[in-house]
Amino acid sequence: MDSHRGYHYLAYCSVGIHRNLGLCYYCHGFCVCDYSVDSLEKRKMNLTNYDEIRALLARHGFRFSKSMGQNFLTASWVPEQIADSAMLDDKTAVLEIGPGIGCLTEQLSKRAAKVISIELDKTLMPVLAESLTGCENTEVIFGDAMKLDISKIVAEDFKGYKPVVCANLPYNVTSPILTKLIGCGCFDAITVMIQREVARRICAGAGDSDYSAFGIFVQWYMNAEILFDVPPSCFVPQPKVTSSVIRLTRRSEPSAEVSDEKLMFSLIRAAFNMRRKTLVNAVSSNLPEIDKETFASVLEKCGFDARVRGEALSVSDFALITDELVKK
Numbered sequence: 001m002d003s004h005r006g007y008h009y010l011a012y013c014s015v016g017i018h019r020n021l022g023l024c025y026y027c028h029g030f031c032v033c034d035y036s037v038d039s040l041e042k043r044k045m046n047l048t049n050y051d052e053i054r055a056l057l058a059r060h061g062f063r064f065s066k067s068m069g070q071n072f073l074t075a076s077w078v079p080e081q082i083a084d085s086a087m088l089d090d091k092t093a094v095l096e097i098g099p100g101i102g103c104l105t106e107q108l109s110k111r112a113a114k115v116i117s118i119e120l121d122k123t124l125m126p127v128l129a130e131s132l133t134g135c136e137n138t139e140v141i142f143g144d145a146m147k148l149d150i151s152k153i154v155a156e157d158f159k160g161y162k163p164v165v166c167a168n169l170p171y172n173v174t175s176p177i178l179t180k181l182i183g184c185g186c187f188d189a190i191t192v193m194i195q196r197e198v199a200r201r202i203c204a205g206a207g208d209s210d211y212s213a214f215g216i217f218v219q220w221y222m223n224a225e226i227l228f229d230v231p232p233s234c235f236v237p238q239p240k241v242t243s244s245v246i247r248l249t250r251r252s253e254p255s256a257e258v259s260d261e262k263l264m265f266s267l268i269r270a271a272f273n274m275r276r277k278t279l280v281n282a283v284s285s286n287l288p289e290i291d292k293e294t295f296a297s298v299l300e301k302c303g304f305d306a307r308v309r310g311e312a313l314s315v316s317d318f319a320l321i322t323d324e325l326v327k328k
Helices: 018-020 036-042 051-061 078-084 105-109 122-131 150-157 169-182 196-203 213-219 263-273 277-284 294-300 315-327
Strands: 001-004 007-011 092-097 114-119 136-143 162-166 189-195 220-229 242-248
Touching: 007 263, 051 122, 078 105, 078 162, 078 189, 078 220, 078 242, 092 105, 092 150, 105 114, 105 136, 105 162, 114 122, 114 150, 114 189, 122 136, 169 196, 169 213, 189 196, 189 220, 196 213, 196 220, 196 242, 213 220, 213 263, 213 315, 263 315, 277 294, 294 315
Parallel strands: 092 114, 092 162, 114 136, 162 189
Antiparallel strands: 001 007, 007 136, 189 242, 220 242
C-alpha cells in the first residue's frame, strides 16, 4: 500500500517481497492460511461465479452501495467480450473506472501491457487485493475519477503506450465521466458498458426519439457504435435496466466545421432543454441575449422553416446556423 498523487493505491507489480516471503494480506506476517499470497495464486478465483463472489465479499464484510451504483457481473462472457472489443495488445495501456471486484480488470490485465483502475469505494481495497492477486501489470488508485487529473495520470504512467479506456462505468455518473474522458483528449478509443438508454442517446441521429444534446457532444468528437447488450440477469444485484457496450473512436477532425463551437453547443443545449418547442422559441427562452426576430431570420437564410425543432437538425445544421448567426 502506498500513496499516489494523494490517493491510496495497490500496485500489484510491487508486492514482490510479499510474494517471495509468502506473507498474508490480512495478518501481514508469515502464515500458511488460505489467504497467503502463495495460496491465493494457487486457487485463482472465478470472479463471475455467484457463490465465489458472495464468499469473497463476506470475507471482507463488504456491503453494496446503492449511491455508488454497484452491480457486479456474474456472466463470464461479458468481461471477456468487453475486453476483446477494446482491441488491446502489448502496446496498449488501459484506464478503467469502477473495477468493482475486478472481473473486467483481470481480463484487461491479460490483454494489455498495463492497467490502471480508479475505484471510489475504499471498502473494496481488501477485496481487490485478494481478487487481483497475480495481475502484476495492474494498479488500483482509490479516489474520485471526477477529481483526479486524468491527463496527468496518462502522461506519467502511460508513457510509450497507446492509452485507451475500457470500463463498466458506474451508471449514476456516466455522462460526466464520459464528458471528462472525451474532453481531456488523451484517448483515441473508449469502450464502456453503460445503460442501454444512454447508449442509444449517444448513438442516435437527427429525428430519432433518442436524439440528445449529449449525443451530439459525443458525436462531435467521436464515432459511436453500440456493440452488444447485456441483460440484467448478468449482474448481482440485478439492475432494473438492460446495459449496452459501446465503442467510441476519436475523429481525426470534428464532424463539421464551425466558427464558434461554444455558441453552437449553447444553441444545442437550448434546443434540447425545450425539445418540444420550436428552435426559435427554445433559443429565445434559454438565450435571451439572442434577438428572437434575428434568430428567425437566420433560420430562414439557412433554408429552415421558422417552426423547425432542434431535434430535427443534424450537427452540420447547427454548425450552419451558428456560422450565420455569428455574421449578424
